[in-house]
Amino acid sequence: MxxxxxxxxxxxxxxxxxxxxxxxxxxxxxxxxxxxxxxxxxxxxxxxxxxxxxxxxxxxxxxxxxxxxxxxxxxxxxxxxxxxxxxxxxxxxxxxxxxxxxxxxxxxxxxxxxxxxxxxxxxxxxxxxxxxxxxxxxxxxxxxxxxxxxxxxxxxxxxxxxxxxxxxxxxxxxxxxxxxxxxxxxxxxxxxxxxxxxxxxxxxxxxxxxxxxxxxxxxxxxxxxxxxxxxxxxxxxxxxxxxxxxxxxxxxxxxxxxxxxxxxxxxGHGAECELDGLFLATGRRHLDTHTLLRHRAPQAISRESYRGIAAGRGRGVFSGRIVVHQDAQKTDAEMSSRNLLLSEDAEIDSKPQLEIHADDVKCAHGVTVGQLDSSAVFYLQSRGVDELSARNMLTFAFANEMVEKIRPDSLKHQVQSALLAALPQADIREDWL
Amino acid sequence: MLNIENLHVQVDSKPILQGISLDVQAGEVHAIMGPNGSGKSTLSHVLAGRSGYEVTGGRVTYKGQNLLDMKPEERAREGVFLAFQYPVEIPGVSNIYLLKAALNAVRRHRGDSEVDAMDFLQLVRGKIKALNLDEQFLYRGINEGFSGGEKKRNEILQMAVLEPSLCILDETDSGLDIDALKIVADGVNSLRSPEHSFILVTHYQRLLNYIKPDVVHVLAQGRIVKSGGPELALELESKGYGWIDQSAAASV
Incomplete structure (x- = not known):
């Protein structure tokens, strides 16, 4: 069959x-x-x-x-x-x-x-x-x-x-x-x-x-x-x-x-496109996001901002491609991909691609893949938060910054709950958020 | 409250503190002054428990316990507070969340129940008003996009909410205009009591116009080279640190 x-x-x-x-x-x-x-x-x-x-x-x-x-x-x-x-x-x-x-x-x-x-x-x-x-x-x-x-x-x-x-x-x-x-x-x-x-x-x-x-x-x-x-x-x-x-x-x-x-x-001409995204490749998940923005006509604006977290044996993939066609003068495109690796076995592949065929454009992209900031961990510890909780709080913060863009509020809260359920040992107090 | 005995600390095998001794009694305010590179910030970081510093000699006793054996969070829960020179920005978690987490961590440690949400809000509202901060400030990300002055006032807000026994202010006065400086000083002065001690780490005498110290120490090349009353700060202000460096060099 x-x-x-x-x-x-x-x-x-x-x-x-x-x-x-x-x-x-x-x-x-x-x-x-x-x-x-x-x-x-x-x-x-x-x-x-x-x-x-x-x-x-x-x-x-x-x-x-x-x-x-x-x-x-x-x-x-x-x-x-x-x-x-x-x-x-x-x-x-x-x-x-x-x-x-x-x-x-x-x-x-x-x-x-x-x-x-x-x-x-x-x-x-x-x-x-x-x-x-x-x-x-x-x-x-x-x-x-x-x-x-x-x-x-x-x-x-x-x-x-x-x-x-x-x-x-x-x-x-x-x-x-x-x-x-x-x-x-x-x-x-x-x-x-x-x-x-x-x-x-x-x-x-x-x-x-x-x-x-x-x-x-x-x-x-x-x-x-x-x-x-x-x-x-x-x-x-x-x-x-x-x-x-x-x-x-x-x-x-x-x-x-x-x-x-x-x-x-x-x-098209003067169109605006905003892409925000967050993936949590925890456990054994393999999460792949593939974006492609084609600026076909002049003066369009695109803003793309992606965040990824990989933990455990999780694997995250982000490929963001922006193509600016020949006629698309005055294109204004920005793309960023920020990623957090929380374990030795986790992996993130982030691949931004800019393909520009017009000469009068403003395009920027940035990628980071890193670990939690140790000075931020210490800052939270110095306020009485134990190290593991501090790390969890920072991981949550990294993800939540994207979630906070979601409207309406009821959906934002739902996504926040889902985020907390998905993060390993997220000892975040939902009632305090 | 705090007793430091012959403390030696190095960073990357380079000696930074070379035999510091200091005794801070409950209720006292000590100012530690010194030129850049004298080890002032290292001392505050070591007391708060930041990693990356190797203690090669001496001891630090806080309320009868070996402070250096405690994790940073244990120190905080026992009442040691460091107001950072450069507070860290953490977007994605609100200021008020951290205040709640911090206060409840201290309360749990003491065996107290979690603070009630309404009582907490009332407590915090009173404090932010005194620091001339807007309530919206509580719901912004931790230090996210705050001006230099706002960051420093936020440190004082956290201190005011936690009411620590030992407050270490690491160059809290740097980068503040005179109005912000007064607000910060008021925050510190309102917490002054026989139960609370302060270590003010500063480069300039200016802050001491508003917070009158009991003792002033001069730190140079990793040692306390001179201690005295508030008048010592004024002497430093008029003479600069040049003469200190010379005397420190002479004593090596």
Missing amino acids: NYAEQFRQLAPLLPGRHLDWLEALRRAGEARFATGGFPSPREEEWKYTNVAPIEKKLFKPAAGESARVDKATLERYRLPEAWSLVFVDGVYAKDRSITAGLPEGVVLPLAEALERSPEQAEAFFHKIAAREEHGFVAFTTAYFRDGALIHVPAGLRLEKPLQIIHVATRPDGLSVLRHLIAVERNAEARVIETYIGTGSASYLTAAVTEIHLDENAGLEHIKLQIETDKAYHFGGIYAEQARSARLRQHHAAFGGLLARTEIHSEL
Whole structure:
């Protein structure tokens, strides 16, 4: 049995089979995946991340209706002030989702949209991700089961954040999702993607999010990846920003055994892109973040700031690539990657790349990989804090500085809790924060 | 309170302190003055327990215990406080978090219960007002982006909250304008009592206009070369350190 055979059996469950354009895309994706498989470390962009453990297994998609999910688990990660779409094992769970009060037609599960308004889905599906033809993307194109279609019409400001909660519940389960976010001219939205799992078994979640930002549109997008310790995760976030569009993306990766997130954006004239991220490669985790910003037109601004912590036998990878195209004069780009290594066996590979084809630009990047500052440890000790607690406090501080940028406050506190849960021996008093 | 006997300290095999003896009684304020490189900061760091200093001789007794055997955090919990010359910036953890962690570490050590959140806030509010600091100051990262004067006042705030028995102020006056200096001095003076002792390490006499010491010591080339009353500080101010260096050299 392989994925092709597996999905042939489940073919009726895949949405949009009646749509020729989608069938063609699925077949192309399937063919591509059948020949190339998942990416290998031989590919330059994957050289630090070996996904062979995923290749060796055959994860199984959910067969029928979405599984029940423990309410307490869900509520722990649901933001009280947000609308939410919940996907359990990759299948939309309507009874767990909160959509009351959403403006009509703005948010739909993709499977439903392919039935009710396929032309809307067609306008955005695989338009941006088509540029990212590696095995994982092809895999999601071929086998996606559902996703969210978020389409904010011109001038509308979505008053509450929209949270997409992904819960994996089944051992060896497979969730394959495609999300589409389209924000029209002068419109604004906030979208949060939360990835969690229950149980202790292994599973694979593969999700691709395409983000279309029209002229002067604004999107705040936050991804929180706190999969379980044996989980495999691939997430691709691919954006295109038209003139003066603003994207603010925050990525927190604290979970999973092997996880890779790609965040790519193409910036139009005067567009602004801010990428913040934090990964915690504790235990035996391998966490890889790959960012690519293409400045295609003049006067765009990008600010990228990533932090990584590796402890135990953890491994972190950050590659940040900025390409300034020939026409992109007056580009203003800054990238920084700061990393903390907490053990002998931990490893972090940070690779910034600037590729500049224009002559009148301002680009800067900086990378540091280091240990805790001993003078800061002593400072805390001199205030009565024991050495281990001082080290933990400084580790927390290093990470929390990124978390503090997250809005709204309820999400910030949630990420802080997740951070404390993920840090080894974090004896930080949450009630004092 | 504190007794230092013939203390010798070296850093990277280089002798820095070469036989310091000092006796500080409860309630006393001692000023230690000296030119750059005389070993003033080394003395404060060794008393607070910073690593990187090798004690090659002598002993330090604090409240009857061997201070040099104690970890920095144990010293702090026993009531030794060092106000840093260069306080460290730690963004990501708030000032008030550190104050709580520090105060509760001291309280746990004494066998007291953790301080109640409301009582704590009330206590701290009173102290920040006296130091002319804004309440927002508490919620900023530890020393994050603070001006030089704010950092020094933050050290005094921590001291005021912890109420240590032995306060060592390492060049707390350096880089302060006259208003900030007065605020810092007021903070120290308000803590003066028969239970609290102070060691003021300073290059200049200026601070001593506002905090009147009981004893002034002059440190040169790792030794105390002269001790006297407050008038000694004034003498140093008018004559400079040149004559001290000569007498120290002569005594070698």
